[in-house]
Amino acid sequence: MRALTLHLKVLIAILVTLGVLITAYQIFVQGIPVTEDETDDLWNIDAKVEFQAASKGPVKLQMFVPPLNQDYVSLNESFISNNYGVSINRVDGNRKVTWSARRANGNQTLYYRLVLTKRYSGEKPKEKGSIFRDSIAVSGPEKIAAEALMAPIRQHSADVETFISETIRRVNNANDDNVKLLMAGDASTPNKARIIELLLSIAHVPMERVHTIRLVADQPQTPELWMRSFNGDKWLYFNPETGEQGLPADRLVWWIGDENLLTIEGGKKAQVTFTLNNSEMNAIRLAKLTDENTDVDFLEYSLYGLPLQTQQTYQIMIMIPIGVLVILILRNLIGLQTLGTFTPVLIALAFRETQLGFGIALFTIITALGLSLRSYLEHLKLQMLPRLSVVLTFVVVLIAVISLLSHKLGLERGLSVALFPMVILTMTIERLSITWEERGAGHAFKVAIGTLFAATLAHLLMMVPQLVYFVFTFPAVLLIMVGFMLAMGRYRGYRLTELFRFKAFLKD
Template identity: 70%
Template sequence: MHSINLHLKILIAILVSLGLAITGYQIYFLEIPVTEDETDDIWSLDARLEFQAVQGVPVKAQMFIPPLNQDYTSLNESFISNNYGVSVSQADGNRRVTWSARRANGPQTLYYRLVLTKRYSPDEVESPPPAPRVPIVLEGPEQVAADALVDPIRQHSADIETFIAEAIRRVNDTTDDNVRLLLGSGDTVLDKARVIDILLSNARIPLELVRTIRLESTPNQEPEVWLRSHNGERWLYFHPETGQQGIPDNRMVWWTGQAPMFNLEGGRQGRVSVTINNSEMNALRLAQMTSDNGTSALLEYSLYGLPLHAQQVYRVMIMIPIGVLVILILRNLIGIQTLGTFTPVLISLAFRETQVGWGIALFTLITALGLSLRSYLEHLKLQMLPRLSIVLTFVVLLIAGISLFSHKLGIERALSVSLFPMVILTMTIERLSINWEERGGGHSFKVALGTIIAATLAHLLMTVPALAYFVFTFPAILLVLVGFMLAMGRYRGYRLTELMRFKALTKQG
């Protein structure tokens, strides 16, 4: 007996642990949404290149586009143009689109669109570190000014990160004569980035210009300049004016380097306008759209991989264990008597079509009339099989009559009575009549009432939308239910109704 108890405990522990582990993996690692109404941000990025084509000259327009190896998932990428050839190439770690045409006249507009999301994104591919730095050669007073700035920066820094932060702070101090000399007549962000680059090159520290875009719903957005350097382990990002370290979460790298955003041949007056819009999408539908990640592959081999009509069936079927658990608790812990375990669950499934109120009324009416017929047939001393056949035929006729009568009265909800399982109703009538004969009408009424209560509670729980979605999406949670059922299978204690019934004995003692 001890070995059986140990075996049961180990089995329960394995089932519960396995169910929780699989569900937790889906939620925390695959990021499958826990609720059906959970949504995620979808960003639509539109870049519009406009220019005037020079008549009689071939047109070649090149523009940097965002890399696809960032912490985002691309849902759709499109290039919209009229009579232009389109090609995408890699250049110095950047992606670049090239539009080309043999002939073009007048105003031209080329579009680039990228739709992306943060969720279900693959791991970002770290760019390789840059080659060793060669100092930028200066002449005369500019070299003296650079040395005058580099020496104190080196004294006030301990590593690459602090060196860059100190260099940015000093370059933005425009009261320093050395800084003003190196800046010249310019005072823009690019001018400051150029001076910072000079200082870091003298210290042989690598530096790259990074153009970023904000993921905010704003029209005509200008790419913002950031700086990045490699410390031998990872990339460090800095704002060239504020010195802020670490690129914000709402920014996406567009391209790196000092090259302009676009290059135009055969055209003039070119300009690019960037517009970003935000929308929301159901997180689960979003997971199904991202076909290039592990989440979508897992969903493909889950219940979501079934055809839609089959999914509708399994959405109902997979909730049956929840109904069975309700019946188990009501019978084994509370002590409510029902007609078996599965009869109330099957009745609760019929309530999905008739709703609870109409379902209880129709069930009561059909059962009461069926019991009356069963009582009459008992006087004829028929065998069980003919008796059940007659009751079943009567139930069919009764269902048809109720449907016809309710249709004439305009009560369309009562037409759903035809969806009741006729065999279950027949067996229910038979078992209630036998119960009536063996244990009396009071006990039979109590069992029928317990069956209706259990079916109603099971129906209410099985039709909770959030619970139905959770069980369908994470079916491994049913293993936890099996573990609980196994534990209840060894319960030998008093039921709640028995405690109430024997309460008087405890008072007398």
């Protein structure tokens, strides 16, 4: 007996642990939304390229576009142009689009459009970088100024991260004479980045320039310069103006390196205008789109990977254990008497089509009339099989009559009564009549009310949209429910109704 108890406890622990871990993995690692109403941002970015082509000559224009290998994934990318060839190449971790035309004349306009969202999968590709670089050659007063700045930087830093932060802080000190000499009157962000890179190269610390776009709707945007360095484990991002560390969540990396955003041959006065707007989309639908546009396929092996019609069927089927759990609690803990375990659940499923109020009325009418017929047939001394056949036929005729009358009266909801399982109704009538004979009309009435109450409660729970979504999206919660059902299987205590029945004994 002890071995059996230990076996049951181990089995319950395994099932509950598996259910919790799988569900937690889907929520926290894969990022699947917990509620159906949850929405996520969808960003639309338009880059408008304008330039003036040379007189009827060939034109070749190149522009960096986002690499999309970090926190964002592209849902749609399009290149809009007239009579231009388009090609995309990868160069040093960047992506570059090339528009080319044999002949172009006058003002030209090209568009690059990108629709993106946050990457859902927790498995983001890891990038690696160099941890050493050669020193940039410098001489004369610039060399003396750089070495003078390096001494306090080394003194006030402990690792690569603090070394870079201290370097940026020193370079942004406009009152330092050494900084003024290196600046040479140019306090622009690119020049500051050049001096930061120079100082870091003396310490053999590599640094890359990162050009980002801020994801803010309905505001004109220009590329913002950041810097980054690889510390052997991850990339560290820094703002060269403020020394702020860590790339903000609303920044999209557009390209990396010292090159300009645009290069053009056969044209002049090229400029890019960025326009951004965002919208919201249902989170699970967005997760599906993300799944289709990546190689991860984290929803492929979920129930969302089934055909749509099959999904609708499983959304009904997967809620049956919820109804069964309700009946189990009502019977084993509360002590409610019903006609078996599954009959109330099947009646609850029928309520999906008839709606609750109409379904209860129809169930009551058909069961009452069926019981009357069953009582009459009892006087004929028929065997069980012929008796059930007659009751089943009567139920079919009764359902047809009710549907016809409902249609004539304009109550179209009555047509759905045909979806009531006829066999279930027949067996319900048969079992109620037997209960009536064996234990009296009062007990049969109590069981009928209990069955109807349990079916109603199960139906209400099985129809909660949030619960349907959660169980369908995270089916591993059914393992937790099975663990609870197994635990309930060894419950031998008093039911709630029995506490009222035997309260006199408890007082004694």
